[in-house]
Amino acid sequence: MSGSPHDLARRLADQAEAVCRRYLSNGRREGHYWLVGDVRNTPGRSLFVRLRDSMKGPAGKWTDAATSEHGDLLDVIREALGLVDFRDVAEEARTFLALPRTEPEPRNARRPVASAPAGSVDAARRLIAMTQPISGTIVEAYLRNRGITALHGPGSLRFHPRCYYRPDLHAPTEVWPAMIAAVTDLDGKLTGAHRTWLDPDGFDPIRLGKAPIDTPRRAMGDLLGNAARFGVPNDVMAAGEGIETVLSLRCVLPGMAMAATLSAAHLAAVLFPDTLRRLYIVRDNDPAGDGARDRLIERAEAVGIEAMVLSPALGDFNEDLRALGIDALRASTRVQLAPQDVSRFLASAA
Template sequence: MAHNPHDLARRLADRAEAVCRHYLSSGRREGSYWLVGDVRNTPGRSMYVRLKDSPKGPAGKWTDAATGEHGDLLDVIRESCGLVDFKDVADEARTFLSMPPPEPMPANPRQAAAPHGSPEAALRLFGMSQPITGTLVQSYLRERGITDLRGTENLRFHPRCYYRPNEHSPTETWPAMIAAVTDLGGKITGAHRTWLDPRRRDKAPLDTPRRAMGDLLGNAVRFGTGGEVMAAGEGIETVLSVRQVLPDMPMLAALSAAHLAAILFPDTLRRLYVLRDDDPAGDGARDSLVERANAAGIEAIVISPQLGDFNEDLRTLGIDVLRSQTRMQVGPQDVARFLGVAA
């Protein structure tokens, strides 16, 4: 009996036309494709679902030409039924396929409850998203002074990412920046969502416009491949602001002060730059991270902003001031290497 998402998606793909007739009933078949308005079953023709395996790709895969969204038939079930949790999507798929429910896992009182939003769900969300070039994410970052986006493949754009204020509220959809959280080996363990307001090119007007999902402890959003020198900070925008003046230095965003203090060190790391936020939580993360690094034989150098954080410095003081202030705090051995100027 198959219960993992890949097997469920494959079983659905074997019955792709029946799935489309049931969940995308507003569309119709044309040749080897099912055409419909979008994955939420709106009438139209911009979305097409491949009904048979072909050299162009496997059955069950779909693309919305109007938005760039793409996915498989599990995504069709989720979106057309308005489901949020993957368990509900899988249950619906098994019902359609007339499969028996999965056997319950044996109880283990010592096992901690799984966090809301699994690594598997994070991987699927990242896979459904698209590169940020030419999207609202690029506009949002430019509005924050971040224009050099080399090495930001771990960032993507989702045009309609689910947002639910609480378990009793209806689900909304907003555009979002999706960031992949990865472990030291590059495996996606989680995702971070920043919901955006397309009218203002800023964060969406929500109570919590940033949320993370999956396994975060020790992991991070990574920019560049870690080596003997690396920088680490809290927020994505903070780290990308420093990358505007140190574009070749590998960096990571831990997403919070607590997670910054707990990042895992690559075996190759010899010198760590700690990008501090100027607040009590930032001070605590700095102290804990420096202590851990020193205990591991890693040189730790703290870089501090003039204002509250490095993105505030970049937006308020300008890139030239940020470059000058960063140069004074970077070790002499790294000035020429990463700033491109003589020490």
């Protein structure tokens, strides 16, 4: 099937150098590899894409030596363009390969103009389509002000400059800038979105940069079992509640794939990739976090997955990062990891 992910990845691999020249234009060829800073086309040399089949592996596969992230050329297209829905990635790949669209519409067909039901997956998809990458925006400033400076692989996060907010059904609609997180299933299909409305006037130490409204965080779509994802999981991953919590931990575990489930209830129900062998449960230090931890340990062990708990010293890992600093966070994380994961995932001190 020409539209399957495997077939698209194979076809792209046949033209690996051309793909790199298009989507990783800040890199260059050296021997049988394309070198660039990262999968988001940053200048540098830490990521290498194999351009030809060899004893070391097939063409089109890439590895980032700095973060241990890896993938294929479909991942390159997704990250370089900031796409979140696999359907959009596949259409971009088909366009590059000059393949026909999967569902061509009749020439005179007219698409119905109908609003998506509030809170639905369609509404989430439309919201994501109106966003832009976070680089240079208030979202990047918000995260950095919360101590999150290692913003590698933030493809799940987007920026909306004027995101609608309504306190209740009878109140007028307001607009605020917002951090938008794409929520996806295990196959990368968009199932929902999470909004964090931000204060355009700057970072307030009380609200921590969130907009001065009653509910600055809201989610929409199909959330159960799904998550905002950072990195591609293999045999080891971590799952926690909040986006900022997960990103704080990823500052010291840059190569570990992580999932932010957005609440304790959803953390307890997160779905496991088939390849998963060890799950780190990133708990918040409260009764809801304890309940999610216990339920998730039970579910993981029932299917043969080793479950290990990462606990913060304070309320959550972002509070640890802000109050104690990254060196203290690195040290406390080190003693909670499986020994074989320390050298594999823990970032060394600068």
